[in-house]
Amino acid sequence: MCTLGIDVSKNKIDLCLLTAGPGGKKKHKVLTNEPAVARKVVDWLNAQKCVPESVTVVLEATGIYHENLAYGLHEAGVSVCMANPCRVREFAHGMDILNKNDAVDAFVLACYGELKSPAVWVPPSPEVRKLRALLRQRDALREDVQRTVNRLEKANSTSTPQEVIRSLERMKSWLNEELARIEKLITDHT
Structure with a gap:
């Protein structure tokens, strides 16, 4: 051995x-x-x-x-x-x-x-692995949304060009859509 x-x-x-x-x-x-x-x-x-x-x-x-x-x-x-x-x-x-x-x-x-002689690891099922990955992605997206909201607030408080503000708004919109999609996958998974 x-x-x-x-x-x-x-x-x-x-x-x-x-x-x-x-x-x-x-x-x-x-x-x-x-x-x-x-x-x-x-x-x-x-x-x-x-x-x-x-x-x-x-x-x-x-x-x-x-x-x-x-x-x-x-x-x-x-x-x-x-x-x-x-x-x-x-x-x-x-x-x-x-x-x-x-x-x-x-x-x-x-x-x-x-x-x-530690216990032998038993890997989680594919379903559990998928759910964990979805939860990690959801958490990352939530952070990205908050970061983009913060950037947008700062941009609106300064003399930031409208092109940048519109870009941040599009990013925020896309991130929220993606977050909703991932949350639906999580809900459907359980």
Whole structure:
């Protein structure tokens, strides 16, 4: 059995593979975080003689940058565990690992998975994923509408050219239409 800790960031992922526990062999790899990164991780695991079905991957569930990787690994038959960042940090302190960088974080995640055996992540259904995406889009549109309203108020309070004011009014109108469309999709979804 192999345990793989993965530190995920926007542009790259740092891997640390433990093949014989925390005191055994470890291998590091850095990959670009791109839509097909899960396939590259599985290929690398195979090259390390770790069958995907016998691997446990531990990631921290922070932000959105881990999502493609987590779903891709799950679909490839890899057990994925989402670790609580606070618990992992406490675990690292308990191991007297105080420095923090991506390679160290990946190692700590691998050790955490090896020693703590976190629960395997069960991805949400496609319906739940769709609803979450719609809710995120709705929230972003609400912010965009408010930002445009604020800009329009400022433009109307100054000597802003009418062309700019009309542009802002068109933007506000379109954003409100799009917001209404997304809200209808949310209502119809539930």
